Amino acid sequence: MSLDVALRHRFPAADLDLAFTAPPGVTALFGPSGAGKTSVANAVAGLLRPDAGHVRLNGRTLFEDGTWTPPHLRRVGYVFQEARLFPHLTVRRNLLYGAPDDRGLAHIADLLDIAPLLPRRPANLSGGERQRVAIGRALLQAPDLLILDEPLSALDAARKDDILPYLERLAAEASIPMLYVSHSLAEVIRLASHVALIANGRLAGFGRPEDVFSDPLLAAHLGPRAAGAVVSGDVTAQDPDGLAVIATPMGDLVLPLPVAVGQPARLRIMAEDVIIARARPEGLSALNVLPARVLDLHAQGATVMVRLTCGGDQLLLARITRRSATALDLAPGTPVHAILKSAALVVQS
Structure with a gap:
């Protein structure tokens, strides 16, 4: 399973022009705020229609000249910075919202350790618990790709430490490719099998974390404490x-x-x-x-x-x-x- 992306899009402040092929595993879109990471994720998910390029997922063309698959047909699960749960629904009903059936519920609840939360409502959950429910909801939609856009940015340090082990389990056990958007070096090194380093809308580097972060030619894009x-x-x-x-x-x-x-x-x-x-x-x-x-x-x-x-x-x-x-x-x-x-x-x- 792989994701093949080539995007060109003009924004008022900067242009997006990059291409990469993400292999199975977790590919981190890494770079400073405003680099274009979320724009790439939105283009893959169908929330942004680029001026040109293509998006191909496991051989399916989602976007190219003359081809446009709407977001709800792309089979892409998206986890945003905020959990965006329905406050009037229980955790169980939030998890199953958009799911074809409940056959995977027990496995996902066990994977993310949220089975005890099923009868509760979002208002009675911690920030980390809400994010785990949001991840579970995305997985239960049986996606071909999972996108996580800064999923820990709204959490304090303690809650981040709580949820990172679950993301590690997800990365190890999930059979689908994942895009992980982040500007946190520690999160990227901890979770990613590959890194797409994005700077000013361009792809500055791509490869394993061991290679990208030790490349002296990329030090200027990484920042003083990242190389x-x-x-x-x-x-x-x-x-x-x-x-x-x-x-x-x-x-x-x-x-x-x-x-x-x-x-x-x-x-x-x-x-x-x-x-x-x-x-x-x-x-x-x-x-x-x-x-x-x-x-x-x-x-x-x-x-x-x-x-x-x-x-x-x-x-x-x-x-x-x-x-x-x-x-x-x-x-x-x-x-x-x-x-x-x-x-x-x-x-x-």
């Missing part, structure tokens, strides 16, 4: 002092994280949190010092984005000053040591 490495690993030990040992392709990392042994983990290591040394340093408080090799360098004003390889082909990105790069005499192939000041745990399942 960096995405590293997957497994928790192999939890020491008595609270430090967890995580086995990764670039070696074992020791981090102060409360995680259980045996769990997989995904880490985000920002380019600004990596220091480069030519020789292995001594007498540092940093616990993670990894042998690496310079892959390439990209000057950006007074700074340089240095792409490193660790443990074979694991990519790591470091942002240093041009003066430091010159003083270290860095060049492609130079052996170095990467010192990690910190790393953030963005997912564990």
Whole structure:
């Protein structure tokens, strides 16, 4: 199953002109506010009719010259920023609104842990519970594609933490492609199998999160705190002092994280949190010092984005000053040591 999109549309403030093919799994439309992410989602759903291009879902042409499938016939489930539930209906009746039948109700209620909520009304639900019901309603319409447009933006941090595990389960178990619209780096890295980076109505980059966020050529579009490495690993030990040992392709990392042994983990290591040394340093408080090799360098004003390889082909990105790069005499192939000041745990399942 796949989604093939090519869109051109003129807006008063900016133009939309991009194309991509989303494979099965979760494709995140990522970028700053106003970049065009929701416009893409609306065009796919049929809520916006573009000036030109096409939208093809699993081989069905939904939009192209001379072809226009209205929204209600596209078999696209859409979850908005607000749950938009009917206040006078119970959760059960909200879930089944628009569904062909109730055969999938028990499974969806179990998947999203909303079975105890079925007799209640939306006014008696938390924000996270309402969003889970909205997601369940979209799934029960048996869609060929599920679009989630900033589904967590209206929730506080605690409610986001509550609902993210359910989105992870949905991403792992759903057999349909999903478009996830967000400007939250943590959400995208946690959920997406592919990222469409959108900037000023154009597609700046497309690929796996590991590749997009570690591409130094995309750093200007990502923002100062988004460029960096995405590293997957497994928790192999939890020491008595609270430090967890995580086995990764670039070696074992020791981090102060409360995680259980045996769990997989995904880490985000920002380019600004990596220091480069030519020789292995001594007498540092940093616990993670990894042998690496310079892959390439990209000057950006007074700074340089240095792409490193660790443990074979694991990519790591470091942002240093041009003066430091010159003083270290860095060049492609130079052996170095990467010192990690910190790393953030963005997912564990």
